[in-house]
Amino acid sequence: MQLAEIPTPEPGPGQLVVQIHAAGVNPVDTYIRAGTYAKKPELPYTPGMDGAGIVLDVGAAVKEFRPGQRVYLSGSITGTYAAAALCEAAHVHPMPESVSFSQGAALGIPYATAHFALLTRAAAQAGETVLIHGATGGVGLAAVQIARAAGLKVFATGGSEEGRRLLREEGAHEVFDHGAAGYLKLILEKSGGVDVVLEMLANVNLANDLTLLSRGGRVAVIGSRGPIEINPRELMARNADVRGVMLAGSADPLESIRIHAALYAGLENKTLRPVVAREYPLGEASQAHEAVMASGARGKIVLLPQSE
Ligand code: NAP
Numbered sequence: 083m084q085l086a087e088i089p090t091p092e093p094g095p096g097q098l099v100v101q102i103h104a105a106g107v108n109p110v111d112t113y114i115r116a117g118t119y120a121k122k123p124e125l126p127y128t129p130g131m132d133g134a135g136i137v138l139d140v141g142a143a144v145k146e147f148r149p150g151q152r153v154y155l156s157g158s159i160t161g162t163y164a165a166a167a168l169c170e171a172a173h174v175h176p177m178p179e180s181v182s183f184s185q186g187a188a189l190g191i192p193y194a195t196a197h198f199a200l201l202t203r204a205a206a207q208a209g210e211t212v213l214i215h216g217a218t219g220g221v222g223l224a225a226v227q228i229a230r231a232a233g234l235k236v237f238a239t240g241g242s243e244e245g246r247r248l249l250r251e252e253g254a255h256e257v258f259d260h261g262a263a264g265y266l267k268l269i270l271e272k273s274g275g276v277d278v279v280l281e282m283l284a285n286v287n288l289a290n291d292l293t294l295l296s297r298g299g300r301v302a303v304i305g306s307r308g309p310i311e312i313n314p315r316e317l318m319a320r321n322a323d324v325r326g327v328m329l330a331g332s333a334d335p336l337e338s339i340r341i342h343a344a345l346y347a348g349l350e351n352k353t354l355r356p357v358v359a360r361e362y363p364l365g366e367a368s369q370a371h372e373a374v375m376a377s378g379a380r381g382k383i384v385l386l387p388q389s390e
Contacts, residue, residue, distance in 0.1 A: 083115065084161075086126075087337045090165075092139070095105045096140050097141045097169060098168050099169070101135045101275070103135040103387070104384045105163050105181075105187055107190070107191060107384060111129050112375055116131065128160055128164050130158075130164070133158070133162035133190070134185075136300060137150065137153055138166060147174060152221075153186075154173070154186035156185070156189070158173050163364060165206070171274055176346065180350075184356075188384070191221075193354065193356070194342070195329045196224035196239070197328065198329050203325045204325060206232065210235070211275065211277050211296075212234045213239070213278070215280065216305065217240055218248060218281065218284075218377075218381075223381055224345060226228055226249060227354050228354065230253035234278075237258070238256070240258075240260070242377070244378070245379060248313060248381065260287075266294065276294050277298070279291045279294065279301040282305040283307065283388055284305065288306075289313065291323065292313070295320050301324045302325050309342075351386070356382060358384060359380045359383055363383075364385050367385055370383050
């Protein structure tokens with residue numbers, strides 16, 4: 083990745099240009115950059131799907147936003163690792179005053195994915211128990227806060243002491259180390275079986291997840307970096323399900339409107355409080371890509387384009 087000067091985009095009739103104050107760095111940005119993702123962009127391209135900033139310019143048909151408004155993005159036409167991004171109106175969401183730009187950059191993929199996985203795909207209900215397997219990163223911390231506010235009993239795992247402390251602060255009832263021997267047994271003992279698992283690393287954990295489920299339990303697979311062998315009998319014995327989660331492209335437009343309305347309400351009433359782990363200038367995007375793939379997560383990694 084390298085910095086380059088390009089002209090600021092002009093909005094078409096249904097489009098907006100947003101000045102980006104913070105861009106969210108997601109693992110998927112690294113898969114796309116490395117060329118290992120299914121969908122590959124034409125080169126050269128500007129990476130980034132998430133961001134937050136101020137509306138600079140709106141096209142003639144855009145009625146719901148005005149220049150100067152604080153917004154966050156769930157996608158863009160031109161990429162968010164940039165000083166300004168061209169967007170469709172559907173990419174743009176209003177942001178409460180109390181939410182910082184860096185926090186806003188944590189919303190698009192992580193919070194929307196956590197909401198979709200927990201409440202739509204896994205259909206989690208108040209009073210149920212959820213295991214958030216890999217809870218210290220962008221999606222996991224969002225899931226901890228959403229699950230806690232929705233009345234679930236929250237079990238969460240993290241790989242570092244600092245990450246696990248953060249999980250307790252953010253509302254997890256029980257916290258475990260996914261690097262420690264015997265942690266799965268502990269989860270089973272403390273929970274008596276979990277109703278839902280949100281899985282961030284299915285290629286490592288899926289076979290074990292099935293053994294933690296209660297009857298009618300659901301595993302929502304959010305992240306996986308390779309294949310894994312499972313024993314289908316673990317599913318049969320529990321009438322359990324494994325459900326895939328792919329926010330991009332599969333959530334219908336109404337679903338997206340519902341999710342972002344719920345996120346706005348949660349931000350306003352402060353049950354949702356994005357945690358920013360580290361901020362980098364835009365020119366250090368390469369270091370930010372290394373950081374997002376390293377272990378020891380403790381929230382969101384963001385780029386600050388206006389600091390150049
Ligand atoms: P992130 O911020 O980089 O966090 C990665 C998480 O994985 C951390 O909590 C990390 O914990 C945890 N982890 C590491 N080793 C683990 C293990 N053995 N078992 C369980 N968890 C482990 O990434 P993210 O943005 O939260 O995304 C998480 C995954 O979901 C990524 O693979 C991403 O590509 C995927 N994702 C999918 C969708 C979708 O639509 N399906 C959307 C967003 C993200 P420690 O660092 O504390 O060890």
